[in-house]
Amino acid sequence: MKKILIVDDSSTIRKLIRYILKKQEYRITEAKDGMDAMEKLASLEADLIIVDLNMPNMDGIQFVKNLRSNYYYMDTPVIMLTTTKDAELKRDALLAGVNLFLNKPVQPNFLIYKVEGLLKGE
Amino acid sequence: MDEKMSQNEEMKEIIEEFIVESNELIEKAVEDVVRIERNPDDELINGIFRAVHTIKGTSSFLGFNMLSNLSHKAEDVLGRIRKKDMEPDADIADTLLEALDFMKLMIDDIRVKGTESRDVSHTLRKLEFLNKADTRKKIGEILIDEGVISNREREELLEKQKQDGKKLGEIAIEEKLITEKQLSNVLAKQQAHKEEQTIRIDVRKLDELMNLVGELVLGKNRLILLDSLARKGSNNNAMLDTLSDVTNYVEAVTNDLQLAVMRARLVPIGKLFNKIPRLVRDLSGEFKKQIDLKIEGESTELDRSLIEALHDPLIHIIRNSVDHGIEAPAEREKKGKSQKGVLSIKACNEGNQIIVEIFDDGKGINIQTVKDKVKEKGLLSEGELNGMSTREAMGLIFIPGLSTAKKVSNVSGRGVGMDVVKTNIEKMNGQVYIESEEDKWTRLTLKLPLTLAIMRALIVRVNQELFAVPLNTVTELVKLYDGLIKSVDKNEALVLRDMVIPIVDLSKIVDSSESRIDEGYIVVCNIGEKIIGIKAHSVVGQEEVVMKPLGEFLGNINGVGGATIRGDGKVILILDLPAVIEHYGSLRRGFNPTRTFSQISPN
Incomplete structure (x- = not known):
């Protein structure tokens, strides 16, 4: 079973994504910010990470930078969910190593499709 | 079909999560907005930004587009503050608070109706206006564009602005040209709304647990009694030992469980105190008072239901302090006080009780005025009034229907006087004290129990009946002897x-x-x-009693607060002392109440 980590400071968003991906039978773990996610990843070998941009303690970009500096997670697909229209932030995030940007609110089927694709290595 | 139902169920759960989360975020953001006005701290601003940002994101996900749009606009303003494009001043804080108020109302709408419907075009325009660069200098023009004020009114405002150097918006509010009414309307509605349940545990479950614990305490009493009976009659030592073991065990478990459940229900009073800065800010604006608010002891914990019940009385007391207590700056200066009045609110633990103290250094209470008022209303005779100690006379302020304020203002005079505060506090088994020095200060002290359901009581016997007297009210026991009791006026x-x-x-x-x-x-x-004395044939001892309501049929009996079941299974009545005093007072005046103890003797 594939393992997915959802990193978002909003418990509603975490629940929603869990709900959207329910049928796919992934093992889903939640983290409430970048710091929490780093701790969870120490024991969890995630196959895909869905991360928010703006979070307390450690934001999405910093989290992805930290993530990519870890040998094990160098290629793990990362989807960033965000509402930002700030092109500069998006560029920073992509440079940090985000694989895909999705705007909130995301279409549930589109998210499922993209998650499946990234997990298959597409 | 089943799947659809479970889907709906899950969606409902997500929306519930959304409501709880958003309300928490808004509540925190409101507190912080009030703070940034004085202290534009980066961390605070970031926090507010994130809260609004999160609500924008989640609401758009869930299709609450109006809410999403409003939070989007508010987020833009916060973004500008964050980038130091603008300084958060009172105008900006007002607008943000207005937006947050509407967001809260929308979430309430979602909770009640499943969708939000509010006319927020006015607030949206204000937010958009803040988002335009450097437009704020021309606030007068915008007000004209919106048709709120006329050209001539703007000229007048600008003229006034030159004189006292205040902001145009402030003057406009002072001149009653814009939004204050809207703001107070929104606030009144917010007040009327019941608060969201904020412990993240289902309260019904907790209540159930509390009831169970209540039953368990009764069981413990039974066991203890059984144990003592068996000790007297039985020679079987093994049985006795087992029984003792069980008794000890049940007792220990009960005590632990009781404490744990009580703790789970305890909430820091900060939940309530956090609302005060906003309230005082609004009130001081309304009454043109300057107030230095001090809050202490936010981490003091008490039962959740008590926090809720304390909400209205506390707000009423604060309103009173701001409206009638603390004087206007000019008046204070004349008295040689600093222009800023002090309003201090403190909470602390004292044994099994919580003390909440509300102090203001305002004009205090004129005892003569209070006495005159009582005499004028014919509530007490001159003789009775003259015989009163200062302390007793202070207590007169709690008499129903007594208002010493010369004019009823729209804030304090909402039909609730100090008598209602007192009744509400006493309903919680608490007590209210007032102290004051005229022209100097007033201090109200509220004493509340930690929890309502279980209390320590002194069990006394009157004839063959047992009564429980709440132990927190008992100050001493005096042994009766001949001649101790004097007759005063029969x-x-x-x-x-x-x-x-x-x-x-x-x-x-x-x-x-x-x-x-x-x-x-x-x-x-x-x-x-x-202070009263209750005559008893004998005193049985102290016991922990679980307060059970008497139910609809026997409820509202004068002088009885509820009943409890003792170890032997007998029901005894718990005295409601404030009601006993009232009842006794009316007996003294020759008034015969229709329902008394005699009709409800519990045999």
């Missing part, structure tokens, strides 16, 4: 040190056939400003 009284304490003889009410109490004890009880 009423019995006890002279204890320098106090004259009126005596309540329950035996007269319980059952008239029995003889009078000539020996036994006087239980001296202190409730608020009043």
Whole structure:
């Protein structure tokens, strides 16, 4: 079973994504910010990470930078969910190593499709 | 079909999560907005930004587009503050608070109706206006564009602005040209709304647990009794040992469980105190008072239901302090006080009780005015008033229907006086004290129990009946002897040190056939400003009692707060002392209440 980590400071968003991906039978773990996610990843070998941009303690970009500096997670697909229209932030995030940007609110089927694709290595 | 239902169920759960989360975020953001005005701290601003940002994201996900749009606009303003494009001043804070108020209302709408419907075009325009660069200087023009003020009114405003150098918006509010009414309307509605449940545990479950614990406490009492009975009668030592073991075990478990459940229900009073800065900010604007607010002891914990019940009385007391207590800056200066009045609110633990103290250094209470008012209303005679100590006279302020403020203002005069505050606090088994020095200060002290359901009581016997007297009210026991009780105006009284304490003889009410109490004890009880003595044939001891309501049929009996079941399974009544005092007072004046103890003797 594939393992997915959802990193978002909003418990509603975490629940929603869990709900959207329910049928796919992934093992889903939640983290409430970048710091929490780093701790969870120490024991969890995630196959895909869905991360928010703006979070307390450690934001999405910093989290992805930290993530990519870890040998094990160098290629793990990362989807960033965000509402930002700030092109500069998006560029920073992509440079940090985000694989895909999705705007909130995301279409549930589109998210499922993209998650499946990234997990298959597409 | 099933799947669809479970899907709906899950969606409902997500929306519930959304409501709880958003309300928490908004509540925190409101507190922080009030703070940034004085202290534009980056971390605070980031926090507010994130809160609004999160709500924008989640609401758009869930299709609450109006809410999403409003939070989007508010987020833009916060973004500008964050980038230091603008300084958060009172105007900006007002607009943000207005937006947050509407967001909260929308979430309430979602909770009640499943969708949000509010006309927020006005707030949206204000936010958009803040988002335009450097437009704020021309606030007058915008007001004209919106048709809120006329050209001539703007000229006048600008003229005034030159004179006192305040912001145009402030002057416009002072001149009653814009939005204050809207703001107070929104606030009133917000007040009327019941608060979201904020412990992240289902409260019904907790209540159930609390009831269970109540039953368990009764079971423990039964076991303890059984144990003592068996000890007296049985020779079987093994059985006795087992029984003792069980008793000890049940007792320990019960105690632990009781504590744990109580703790789970305890909420820091900060939940309530956090709302005060906003309230005081709004009130001081409304009454043109300058107030230095001090809050201490936010982490003091008490039962959740008490926090809720404390909400209205506390807000009323604060309104009173701001409206009638603290003087206007000019008046204060004349008295040689600093222009800023001090309003201090403190909470602390004192044994099994919580003390909440509300202090202001305002004009205090003029006892003569209070007495005059009481006389004028014919509530007490001149003789009665003259015989009163200062302390007792202060207590007059709690008499129903008494308002010493010359003019009823729209804030304090909402039909609730200090009498309602007192009634509400006493309903929680608490007490209110007032102290004051005229022209200097007023201090209200509220004493509340940690929890309502379980309390320590003194069990006393009157004739053959047992009664439970809440232990937090009992101050001392006096052994009866001949000549101790004096007769004052045909009423019995006890002279204890320098106090004259009126005596309540329950035996007269319980059952008239029995003889009078000539020996036994006087239980001296202190409730608020009043002291009474209750005659008892004997004192059985202290016990933990679980308060059970008497139910619809027997409810509202004067002087009885509820009942409890003792170890032997017998029901005994718990005295409601404030009501006993009231009842006793009316008996003294020759008034015969229709329902008394005699009709409800619990046999």
